[in-house]
Amino acid sequence: MTGFGKAEREYKNKKIVVEVRSLNSKQLDLNTRLPGVYRDLEMEIRNLVSKELQRGKVDLSISVEETAETKAIPINEAVFMAYYNQLNSISKNNDLELNPSTAIPAVLRLPEVVKATKEEIEPDELKVVKETCLDALRALVDFRKQEGAILQNDLLSRVQHILDYLDKVIPFEKQRIENVRNRLAESLKLLSNDIKVDANRFEQEVIYYLEKLDITEEKVRLKQHCNYFTETVALNEPVGRKLGFIAQEMGREINTLGSKANDAEIQRIVVMMKDELEKIKEQVLNIL
Structure with missing residues (x-):
């Protein structure tokens, strides 16, 4: 599930800022950007993320804002003056002019002038x-929960739309039976007048044909799947995969209902059900 979290804390002359972003992913995919002095903490931070977040493409970055005094790198004055005096001596011996504005930056780039000391991090700072x-x-988890509440309401409303569409099928169902019977009767009339039709046999064939087109079982199963989906959404546990499976079963029943419909109005309703189901499937990808 997508989300964003940010936190700041101060430690002495430093302000530590942590930002976390997450996108949808089937498993946890963590990318960290840490200052060099905090590299030893990377495994502990990864463990923290894995405990708080089950899955997602997660980017975690840590930045440190320091005062100028804290950031200043010490210069080895003795080495600097030794280099500078050598340059000054060489310039005088060769009648050259030593320009301090160009000489000083050049000396600073020479070996050992700037003290490359490794910064020691205090245990209290690592704790912070x-x-x-x-x-x-x-903060990211709270963000996800807020988004999850909105997502849950959207899913429940779309499932209810499917159930409402299912109720709209009922009036057309009865009319469909009459339409099928009339179409078969009209087809028989087009045959030669010499052919006699047994009325009882005709009714038997109509009943057999209508049984093949009966959608009662599909309606019952679809309603059960919708109810199961609604119950599962309310569970206080990761249900994303389970909801995906239930949505697949809902799709099978809707497709079968459409293939058996044999009625333009029912087909139109089935198309609207499919539209709602596709939106449900897209949203389910955002659920843990």
Whole structure:
């Protein structure tokens, strides 16, 4: 399910910001973007994500805003002056002019001038980072729950539409039987007048034909599937896969109902049922 969560916390001169985004996916696919100093935390952060989120394509990023004082990298003054004095001496010995505006940047790029010290992260800071990640993940979960409530209402309304369409089939069902009987009778009239038709046999054939077109079982099963879908949506557990299977069964009954309809109005209703079912299937992909 799609979602977004963001959390911020401060630690001394740093502001730690965590953002989490998720898109639909059948399993958990996590991508992390962490500052180099927090790389040792990656596995712990992945474990946090897997506990809070069951599935989804998840992007988690951590950024740190620091004061200028905190970000300043120390310069090895002794090494800097040694390089600069050498350049100054070489310039004088060769009658060259040493321009400080170009010499200073050049010296700063020389080896050992800038102290490349590895920043040590305090345990308390790592704890704050993990807590901020947890806050962001919970914010994303809350976002998902809000979206889930809207999604649940949409699914239930579409299932109810299918049930309403099913009720609209009933009036056309009775008329359909008369239409089939009349069509068969008209077809017999077109035959030669020398052919005699046994009325009892004709009725038997009509009944046999209508039994093949009977849609009572399909209507009952479709209604059961719709009710089961409604009950499953309300469960407080991951039901996305189960709802997908139920939707498939609903589709089978609707397709069979359409193939047996033999009536233009019922076919029109079946098309509207299929339209609602396709929207249900699309939405089910957003459910865990």
